[in-house]
Amino acid sequence: MKFGPVPLSQAEGAVLAHSVQLPAGRLRKGATLTAAHLGDLASAGITEVIVARLDPGDVHENDAAARLAAALVPDPEAQGLRLTKAFTGRVNLMAESAGVALIDAARLAELNLINPMITLATVPACQQMAAGGMVGTVKIISYAVPGADLDRACAVARGALRLARPVLKSATLIVTEIPGGAGEKGVPAIRDRLEALGLTLDRVIPVPHKTQTIAEALGRAEGELLLILTGSATSDPHDVAPEALRRAGGTVERFGMPVDPGNLLFLGDLSGRPVIGLPGCARSPALNGADWVLSRVACGVAVSHADIAAMGVGGLLKEIPTRPQPRHG
Numbered sequence: 001m002k003f004g005p006v007p008l009s010q011a012e013g014a015v016l017a018h019s020v021q022l023p024a025g026r027l028r029k030g031a032t033l034t035a036a037h038l039g040d041l042a043s044a045g046i047t048e049v050i051v052a053r054l055d056p057g058d059v060h061e062n063d064a065a066a067r068l069a070a071a072l073v074p075d076p077e078a079q080g081l082r083l084t085k086a087f088t089g090r091v092n093l094m095a096e097s098a099g100v101a102l103i104d105a106a107r108l109a110e111l112n113l114i115n116p117m118i119t120l121a122t123v124p125a126c127q128q129m130a131a132g133g134m135v136g137t138v139k140i141i142s143y144a145v146p147g148a149d150l151d152r153a154c155a156v157a158r159g160a161l162r163l164a165r166p167v168l169k170s171a172t173l174i175v176t177e178i179p180g181g182a183g184e185k186g187v188p189a190i191r192d193r194l195e196a197l198g199l200t201l202d203r204v205i206p207v208p209h210k211t212q213t214i215a216e217a218l219g220r221a222e223g224e225l226l227l228i229l230t231g232s233a234t235s236d237p238h239d240v241a242p243e244a245l246r247r248a249g250g251t252v253e254r255f256g257m258p259v260d261p262g263n264l265l266f267l268g269d270l271s272g273r274p275v276i277g278l279p280g281c282a283r284s285p286a287l288n289g290a291d292w293v294l295s296r297v298a299c300g301v302a303v304s305h306a307d308i309a310a311m312g313v314g315g316l317l318k319e320i321p322t323r324p325q326p327r328h329g
């Protein structure tokens with residue numbers, strides 16, 4: 001692509017780089033100049049314009065953006081994404097429903113190395129999305145890009161992101177009670193989290209903060225997802241709630257996470273149903289580590305020991321001004 005000022009006699013078919021105000025109205029940048037445009041410019045006393053002229057093999061910005069977006073999302077229905085119409089070299093990739101954005105970060109980094117004029121920006125990997133949220137945006141920065149570079153980008157990017165949609169439908173919440181404790185305070189915030197992912201909170205079971213009563217509640221819980229919110233913070237892998245899960249016949253796969261707030265979460269399984277021991281901060285609607293685990297579990301995305309360990313980078317979410325022991329000294 002050639003870019004720069006040219007006399008009007010050489011501008012037909014080129015792309016206008018900067019908008020021009022004419023007596024009849026504004027001639028906007030990005031317009032492909034026709035003979036009529038050139039006549040209007042000449043009548044206004046303009047003899048030269050700054051344009052982009054495509055070389056053989058170049059692809060116009062809108063065509064390039066549409067092709068790259070189609071490569072990223074070759075099956076919109078299966079990938080849970082909708083593509084907007086290309087405009088000014090941009091196509092947005094929108095979530096069709098609630099879910100979690102699954103992104104092949106290595107391939108997308110490779111895509112963005114091919115040509116600085118060919119770009120894709122996305123939300124962070126495993127970001128929870130609402131219906132209509134923007135998962136990514138393709139932007140061709142210049143007015144055209146070499147077709148060979150675009151072909152390479154399309155090959156690298158093919159199918160590299162999708163939306164994992166919720167696979168669970170219902171949850172049961174067990175709330176343990178202690179004298180003077182929070183009790184069921186926070187249930188509305190937890191219900192809102194579930195509903196944002198398309199799950200219903202089918203039952204809340206209040207029980208004393210004892211291993212046996214929690215184990216019995218787990219045994220009669222019917223939800224596809226089991227949540228435990230304790231009146232007293234779970235502070236050890238063998239504390240009351242994790243031990244209750246084991247006594248009920250389940251397993252504890254991970255206790256603790258490097259996300260703050262949210263450190264005191266545990267994750268386990270009971271007869272094939274996921275169990276999340278919620279940290280106390282889940283009583284607040286503010287973002288915390290439990291949100292990152294809950295959204296993945298609800299969408300059927302495996303959460304391993306290594307996955308939770310990797311959450312530490314970026315896991316410092318928010319300082320709490322009223323916390324009794326602030327992080328800073």
